Structures are given as structure tokens and as C-alpha cells.
Amino acid sequence: MGPAAAALDANALELFARIVAAGSFAQAARELHLTRAAVSRRVAVLEEQLGVPLFARTTRALGLTEAGRRLSARARAVAEAAEAARRGFRRGASADAGLVGTLRITTFPAFAEAVLAPLLARFQTRHPALRLELRLTNRPVDLLRDDVDIAFRLTDKPPPDWVATPMLTMTARAYAAPRRSGLPLAHPRDLAREPCLLFGPPTEQATMSWQHEADEATLAVVTLEPVLVADGLAMLVAAARHGRGVAFLPDFMAAPLLAAGQLVDVLPGWRLHVTGGRTVQALTAPLPEASAAARELVRWIRAELEPAGRR
DSSP states (O other): OOOOOOOHHHHHHHHHHHHHHSSSHOOOOOOOOOOOHHHHHHHHHHHHTTTTEEEEEOOOEEEEHHHHHHHHHHHHHHHHHHHHHHHHHHOOOOTSSSEEEEEEEEEOOHHHHIIHHHHHHHHHHHHHHHHHEEOOOOSOOTTTTTEEEETEESSSSTTTEEEEEEEEOOOOEEETTTOOOSSOOOOOOOGGSSOOESSSSSOSSSEHHHHHHEEEEEEEEEEOOOEEEESSHHHHHHHHHSSOEEEEEEEEHHHHHHHHOHHHHETTEHHHHHHHHEEEEEEOOTTTSSSSHHHHHHHHHHHHTTTTTTO
């Protein structure tokens, strides 16, 4: 599909993107003020040029084939650039208005709230014509199938089909309100007698492994019976700040609370052993599918995080 796709003109790619966005040939025809037959003919010519089917047609829905999904990101970038150019002419926008189009971003809520949100706000100030869509989820997202430009994911083993750019390394520790008595604790086993606030699905017991920073090869394993379990870290932070127990938080979320004196490190010198990875990676499609806006945002955020010593 490579050379054939590269030879497609912008009109063909924009048409394809409009059909994908509309979800049906009939709806796309209405939006484009064409007949359904005309849209079908243009798609047939497009598929003939590429030598592969792009749509998996059924009686109920219009889906994309694997080739169609791969072409979709490139086609959408062309359509968004064309629409941004039209908006610019209508508004009389200057040529130096910055990046244009739409960036679809997904990440896990804790990273979005503590790190990404202020950075995106500043980036959009630099590029006011750029539209952002942010989807927050703790589940892994497939960029191609879920129509996403950038996925910020916590993993030390990123998928090989995507371009991975390390953003920061996360360390998780135990935190509590400074007014709680008996702090700091001497050893992770002392957590067993503390009311613990746990992130994750409902459970009556949780086993955690801890690493001492002076001897990472030695793990201390402790089994806890949490008094609160939640699938959102914001709830755990609020409970910890109000003295309800010990919460286990990533350092990028705890740092401002430590600086404000609202939380303290319960186990100095110990960090939680996190399975799955400690590195926040920015995942993007390889060239040429990755948009210029996606590449620039990843480059800019990486540069912004480096001076703060977060990497």
C-alpha cells in the first residue's frame, strides 16, 4: 500500500476521511452534496488505485479493513489541514498562526491531571488554531483502532509497531497527612497496622512489594487490608490529606502536596515496586502516518519536562 497510498491526491484522501467520519456512504453523500452513487464510484476508483479494499461492507454497518485503518490517519490529517485552511481564509487568519487540525490524545487520569493538563493549555496558547481531544482511561488504547494520535502510557515495554518517546520516570511511594502519629514508619511491614488507601479494583487484601533505594535487589513484601479502595487517585489523595490513612501515589502527583506540607513521605528511602513499568511513554504512529502536530507536541512536552528534572 505504501507507494500507491503516497500517490493519492488530497481530494481522494479527504473524501475517504469524510466517509470514515460520517460512518456511511449515504451520510457522507449528504454532507458533501453528492449522490450516494457518486461517492460509491469514487471509493471504487480509490480501492482500485490501491489494489486493496478499504471498507468492510455489511448490511448493518460500514467498517474499515486493516488497509483502511492504516490509511485513515493519513487521510484525516489531510482533511483536517484542508478544513483548517478553509477556516483560516474565512477568518482571515495569518499564515503564522501555528499548528492546525485536531489532535486526539489519550492518557491515564493521574498523569493528565498532574502533568499533562497545564502543558496542553500552554501548548494550545502557542497554537490557537489547534483543536485538542483528550480521552482519559486506565486501559491500554490501540492508536489505530481507537483513532488516537498520541497515547501517553506507563510502560517499560512499548508496543513495537509505534514510535515510543520516554517522557518521565515515575516513582510511587507511601504518603499520609503530616499530623498522623507514628510517622515515619521504619519498614514496609509496618504498613500492615496502618489504614491504607488503595488504587485499583475492589479487594479485601493486597500484597505489595517494596524496594529500598540503597539496595534495590532486596524486596520487602507486605499484605494489606485496605480501608478504602478506589479506581481514581484523586479520591485517595483527598482521603490521605484529611488524615484517613496512607495512600500510594506517583511522585509527579505527590510533589506539589509535599511542597505545600499537605502530605509527607511515610517510608523514606523506600519505593513501591511497580509491575508493568515506571516510564511514561508517548506513543505515536510511525512516519508518514504521524501528523506534524503530534510530533511537535511530543517534542515540546519532552523538552518542557527535562528542565524540571523529571526524567
